[in-house]
Amino acid sequence: MTLPKDYLGxxxxxxxxxxxxxxxxxxxxxxxxxxxxxxxxxxxxxxQMLDVTMGTLNTVVLITSSLFAALAVIALQRGDIRRSxxxxxLTILLAGVFLADKYMEWGAKIHHGIYPNSPxxxxxxEGQQAFFALYYTMTGLHGIHVVLGMGxxxxxxxxxxxxxxxxxxxxTLENAGLYWHLVDxxxxxxxxxxxxxx
Amino acid sequence: xxEHSTQHEGHGPGYGLFIAIWAALxxxxxxxxxxxxxxxxxxxxVAALAVATTKASxxxxxxxxxxxxxxxxKLMVLTAFVILSIFIGMTFFDTAYR
Numbered sequence: 001m002t003l004p005k006d007y008l009g010x011x012x013x014x015x016x017x018x019x020x021x022x023x024x025x026x027x028x029x030x031x032x033x034x035x036x037x038x039x040x041x042x043x044x045x046x047x048q049m050l051d052v053t054m055g056t057l058n059t060v061v062l063i064t065s066s067l068f069a070a071l072a073v074i075a076l077q078r079g080d081i082r083r084s085x086x087x088x089x090l091t092i093l094l095a096g097v098f099l100a101d102k103y104m105e106w107g108a109k110i111h112h113g114i115y116p117n118s119p120x121x122x123x124x125x126e127g128q129q130a131f132f133a134l135y136y137t138m139t140g141l142h143g144i145h146v147v148l149g150m151g152x153x154x155x156x157x158x159x160x161x162x163x164x165x166x167x168x169x170x171x172t173l174e175n176a177g178l179y180w181h182l183v184d185x186x187x188x189x190x191x192x193x194x195x196x197x198x
Numbered sequence: 199x200x201e202h203s204t205q206h207e208g209h210g211p212g213y214g215l216f217i218a219i220w221a222a223l224x225x226x227x228x229x230x231x232x233x234x235x236x237x238x239x240x241x242x243x244v245a246a247l248a249v250a251t252t253k254a255s256x257x258x259x260x261x262x263x264x265x266x267x268x269x270x271x272k273l274m275v276l277t278a279f280v281i282l283s284i285f286i287g288m289t290f291f292d293t294a295y296r
Contacts, residue, residue, distance in 0.1 A: 008268065008270075015274060019274075022282060026286070030289050033289075033290075037294070064220065066261055067216060067261070069261070070216050070261040071213060074210065074213060077210060178262055181262045184257055188253045191230075191250075192234070192249070196230065
């Protein structure tokens with residue numbers, strides 16, 4: 001009753017979508033680099049205000065969640081549905097930890113009056129304002145991707161429970177995994193650019 | 199080509215390999231944080247991007263399975279990244295020499 005899926009076609013379609021995501025963030029990375037080149041001192045000062053510990057913690061959390069997403073695919077390929085579902089739940093759980101960390105970071109900054117167009121921030125040099133504008137835009141857009149990824153993984157979990165994704169037809173889980181790894185990939189660049197520039 | 203033959207080939211990676219990749223990613227994360235603490239001037243940016251790109255390659259080739267995909271898909275991904283680097287390169291040709 002289920003139609004045979006075009007496995008390679010399904011994966012290519014997902015990768016094509018990921019290319020648009022890469023170019024979307026690519027554009028923002030270009031904007032970031034050009035602005036940093038223009039205000040190196042201000043970017044340095046502003047970057048020092050971010051919490052490296054929180055940023056590093058979130059990097060570890062996201063890399064680990066990416067591992068679980070990859071393990072979920074292997075488990076399903078091997079026919080271990082129960083273990084695959086546990087790995088998906090762990091991925092979603094760590095995505096939640098990432099967002100909680102981000103919430104605390106943003107919360108602390110906003111509490112100190114650092115948010116786009118705040119009276120406090122508009123007194124600062126242009127370069128520092130630009131840094132925080134980019135910080136909120138890029139980590140915010142990335143955060144939306146994390147939320148979407150959680151939804152996508154939740155949907156895949158439900159499909160597995162319903163028997164719509166099986167060890168024989170697992171490309172939907174693989175594609176959801178690809179999306180999740182892209183979220184990780186983008187963070188791998190966001191982290192050093194915002195937290196570590198010296 | 200039968201989809202079954204594609205999905206059941208036994209050449210896929212196992213748990214152990216992925217855990218090793220994960221460990222490598224953590225070591226690289228520690229490295230980049232450590233290197234950022236040393237003042238190398240412009241080299242700090244180069245080091246941060248080099249480590250990030252190494253990490254990205256590990257994620258793309260292993261977690262995203264690209265290493266195990268067909269040549270067509272590999273070439274597609276390569277094309278996308280070449281376009282991205284042209285985009286970045288051309289922008290810097292402009293802004294760096296103003």
